[in-house]
Amino acid sequence: MKINCLSCGHNVDLDDLYEDYKGQVKCFACSALLEICTEQGHLKSVNFVKIMPRLSVEEAFEHTL
Numbered sequence: 001m002k003i004n005c006l007s008c009g010h011n012v013d014l015d016d017l018y019e020d021y022k023g024q025v026k027c028f029a030c031s032a033l034l035e036i037c038t039e040q041g042h043l044k045s046v047n048f049v050k051i052m053p054r055l056s057v058e059e060a061f062e063h064t065l
């Protein structure tokens with residue numbers, strides 16, 4: 001089964017393990033995290049999972065002062 005990466009449009013190839021799956025997969029092309037939900041080999045939903053930066057906004061602000 002193949003899914004389209006929401007970040008870069010790459011066709012991510014998933015093996016049979018993902019035919020009944022709910023969770024995160026990583027795009028091989030751009031390393032974006034996608035949360036997918038599949039059922040009996042059919043894709044139900046794909047969501048782009050935002051990767052949070054290591055620094056919070058407050059911490060980043062402190063470092064710029």
Ligand SMILES: [Zn+2]
Pocket residue numbers: 005006007008009010027028029030031032
């Ligand atoms: Zn991608």
